[in-house]
Amino acid sequence: MIPKNLRYATTHEWASLDGDVCTVGITQFAVEQLTDVVYVELKPAGTKLKAGERFGEIESVKAVSDLYAPVEGELVAVNDAVVKDPGAVSGDPYTKGWMVKIKVAAGTKLDALLSPEQYEQQIATQGH
Amino acid sequence: MGQRTCLYDWHVAHGARMVDFGGWDMPVQYSTIIEEHTAVRTACGMFDVSHMGRLSFGGPDTLALIQKIQTNNAATMKDMQVRYGLVCNDQGGIRDDVLVYRWPYGFAMVVNASNREKIVGWIKETKGTLYVEMQDQTLTTCMIAVQGPKSAELVRGLTEADPSKLAYYYAAPTRYAGNNCVVSRTGYTGEDGFEFMVGAKFGVQLWEELLKRGAKPCGLGARDTLRLEAAMPLYGHELGEDIDPFQAGLGWAVKLDKGDFRGKDALLRRQKDATLPRRVGLELEGKRIAREGAKVRRLVPSPLAGRGVGGAQDVGTVTSGTFAPTLNKTIAMAYVQPSVSQPGTQCQVDIRGSETAAKVVPLPFYKRAK
Structure with a gap:
């Protein structure tokens, strides 16, 4: 269920580091909690973000949630496909449903984020 | 739990x-x-x-109590008929919205879950010396x-x-x-x-x-x-102790000529008050949903002629909003000043800090084909 090659934020974003570019999306668990996603808004490329800062919002029929950057850096790409079709996030949150790419400082590691096992433990206590 | x-x-x-x-x-x-x-x-x-409250009433004074407790006329109901009514406080505000059932042998009432205990207490207080047996089932x-x-x-x-x-x-x-x-x-x-x-x-x-x-x-x-x-009001959102049935667009369920009932004196006054906010429907541009509490604003012209928009003025508040799946539109219900309540009126809704264009539309948003 939870991809082993990713790291996770307690706020349900996933992060994947490739060189100095970190790809970010939200987890399957988050998608299931939200359900019926109707709207995704992402900050434009060029935005500088601190870790924990808001990079957009996702809205479902039920509620709206902010999206938080798991790492510090500059937004270098946003996935327009999920803005145009928010359903893509629910359908495939780990690949087609990625949201933003953040350029991080050289040498940045994702150690501060949760491991897949830690994240699994977190949602086990929240899940239904 | x-x-x-x-x-x-x-x-x-x-x-x-x-x-x-x-x-x-x-x-x-x-x-x-x-x-x-x-x-x-x-x-x-x-x-x-x-979870909805189910109350059952019997005894010789049942009709008198049902008449006193809610705004619609139970005396004109046929046996087996169901009618929508409002329980009002003595200031004319809505304590609950209810369905009244008339049986050959008594009445029943379905009340909102969150108001059940409040309404049971209110009925007991209103009952006085009337001979009615109430059962909470x-x-x-x-x-x-x-x-x-x-x-x-x-x-x-x-x-x-x-x-x-x-x-x-x-x-x-x-x-x-x-x-x-x-x-x-x-x-x-x-x-x-x-x-x-x-x-x-x-x-x-x-x-x-x-x-x-x-x-x-x-x-x-x-x-x-x-x-x-379907633009049906929900207690705690469109209905509450400070809102009267006329504001809510439910004046059809208030029969001021049926005899005395709780809230009647206040309702006689409030019916004529043209200054109170009204319930309206809003259709919004875009996909962002206006949630409860979002402010409704209206652009006002600059006091200097020919200078365009002078600013925005708060004219109301959203009480419920959603994406409407059947209509594929973003909709909301709101209470707005009477001057803004006409269908077709353009306004703005503040959705988490950004102004979204909206317009007042007739209710209900959706009506089934008969």
């Missing part, structure tokens, strides 16, 4: 997501809200509404709503008195599987439909029989999007 209906274990066993609603642990959804919403609009869905019974264009076909022959023969807003005391049952042609979705009340012991049996006949289990999430499209 909240109170549980007799279907609680079924909901949990079948993967429903549970939430607290008016002190009850209730299913918000089993699949997705949009899927359940669509089932009700196109076929048939069913809802556990056992909420915890010993179960209530299931079956809603959608295929519901009449689906419930045919389910109870001894065939529900599909009931007229709209009529009820029948009958039997289900040999036990007492009440069925009415009522609902809260804007579709044709039925509501069944049976003993709590038989709730799961009735639910599973409905399931077998093809009704899709639906949660409070879809119930909310359905009632919003």
